[in-house]
Amino acid sequence: MKCSEAERLMDAILDGDLNESPRLESHMAGCEACVRRWEALRRTVADLASVASPPVPERITRSVMAALAADTAAERSHRVATLMAACAMVLAALVGIGIGWSMGLGGAAVTLFAAVSEASLSLVFDARDSVGIGFPGYVLLAFVWAGVMTVVLLGTAAVGKLCAYRIAARRGAGDHESP
Amino acid sequence: MSARSDAELVSGVLSGHRECFAHLVDRHRSRVYSVMLHAVGDRDMAEDLTQETFLKAYRNLANYDSSRAKFPTWLLTIASRLRVDAHRRARPERSLDQMSADQGFDPASEERTERALEAAAVGQAVRAAIQRLPERQRVAVILKHIEDMPFSEIAQIMGCTVNSAKVHAHRGRNRLAQLLGHLREEELQ
Ligand SMILES: [Zn+2]
Numbered sequence: 001m002k003c004s005e006a007e008r009l010m011d012a013i014l015d016g017d018l019n020e021s022p023r024l025e026s027h028m029a030g031c032e033a034c035v036r037r038w039e040a041l042r043r044t045v046a047d048l049a050s051v052a053s054p055p056v057p058e059r060i061t062r063s064v065m066a067a068l069a070a071d072t073a074a075e076r077s078h079r080v081a082t083l084m085a086a087c088a089m090v091l092a093a094l095v096g097i098g099i100g101w102s103m104g105l106g107g108a109a110v111t112l113f114a115a116v117s118e119a120s121l122s123l124v125f126d127a128r129d130s131v132g133i134g135f136p137g138y139v140l141l142a143f144v145w146a147g148v149m150t151v152v153l154l155g156t157a158a159v160g161k162l163c164a165y166r167i168a169a170r171r172g173a174g175d176h177e178s179p
Numbered sequence: 180m181s182a183r184s185d186a187e188l189v190s191g192v193l194s195g196h197r198e199c200f201a202h203l204v205d206r207h208r209s210r211v212y213s214v215m216l217h218a219v220g221d222r223d224m225a226e227d228l229t230q231e232t233f234l235k236a237y238r239n240l241a242n243y244d245s246s247r248a249k250f251p252t253w254l255l256t257i258a259s260r261l262r263v264d265a266h267r268r269a270r271p272e273r274s275l276d277q278m279s280a281d282q283g284f285d286p287a288s289e290e291r292t293e294r295a296l297e298a299a300a301v302g303q304a305v306r307a308a309i310q311r312l313p314e315r316q317r318v319a320v321i322l323k324h325i326e327d328m329p330f331s332e333i334a335q336i337m338g339c340t341v342n343s344a345k346v347h348a349h350r351g352r353n354r355l356a357q358l359l360g361h362l363r364e365e366e367l368q
Binding site: 011014015016036037039040041043044045047048049050051052053054056057060061063064065067068072 | 197200201204205208209212213216217222226229230233234237298301302304305306320323324325327329330345348349352353355356359361362
């Protein structure tokens with residue numbers, strides 16, 4: 001048997017695949033190099049087995065559970081913030097629709113507003129995730145955004161109304177009297 | 180409570196009982212920490228990585244499949260990836276004095292028996308030698324000869340075949356034998 005095969009047998013024994021090998025023993029009876037190698041490997045494995053397991057810090061469980069609790073709290077405030085922002089949007093939409101309606105803009109304005117506020121809603125939701133702002137900042141942003149959208153709508157409505165008045169006035173000038 | 184199996188505790192966590200996870204951490208923290216400490220050689224880093232391992236495990240718990248791996252094996256797979264990432268980020272010089280102190284080995288203490296001193300010295304030499312092994316050899320040797328795990332699980336943790344896990348362990352053992360002075364360099368192929 002060659003020394004390389006003896007080494008393979010040593011590895012198999014140290015790996016736990018083989019209990020003993022008479023062939024290895026008979027090889028080692030005539031090969032001093034393999035005897036030295038075998039002794040060295042066995043001492044190495046024994047040294048490794050004798051390395052004490054380090055005492056684990058008890059606080060690991062506590063700190064893991066605390067970190068998980070913090071995660072959950074953040075998630076909850078995230079959900080509350082989303083809900084509040086959605087409420088702000090709906091409120092702004094209702095106010096806008098109410099004012100638009102009272103100014104006599106009717107169905108077209110309502111549809112436009114619904115579309116714009118829905119688009120802005122999703123924009124704000126995206127902003128929250130990408131900017132990573134905190135809870136108060138998020139609610140503030142949602143309200144500001146809803147306010148801006150309301151002003152934009154009212155501005156559009158006012159311009160529309162003004163145009164309507166002008167047209168009516170021009171017609172009034174031509175027809176002398178309109179109901 | 181502690182008699183419940185890992186799989187039962189995992190389904191407990193998944194059905195909303197977060198406290199079940201504390202039992203899993205209590206049960207497995209010692210092995211994760213031990214592997215981490217031997218692998219990175221730094222107590223604070225090992226503790227951070229152990230904590231990160233459990234947090235990552237919690238977030239990915241729904242992906243754990245008990246028919247494919249034992250829970251500690253799965254944990255050590257996560258730990259192994261985290262450690263490789265951390266290793267890429269930075270490799271600080273380890274303090275072996277600090278490690279010795281951690282483990283209650285204080286060479287200055289007169290109360291130590293000769294035997295304990297000798298064991299401490301061997302332990303320190305072995306830990307120092309492990310740190311000098313290449314990454315994969317180090318992991319294979321730690322899991323096989325310190326943690327006493329079967330190669331089937333070591334291969335799962337290392338993400339390789341059983342044969343290649345064995346090759347890493349063989350090379351690591353040979354190199355350690357040389358580093359520990361049990362084998363002269365010229366006797367090593
Ligand atoms: Zn030989």
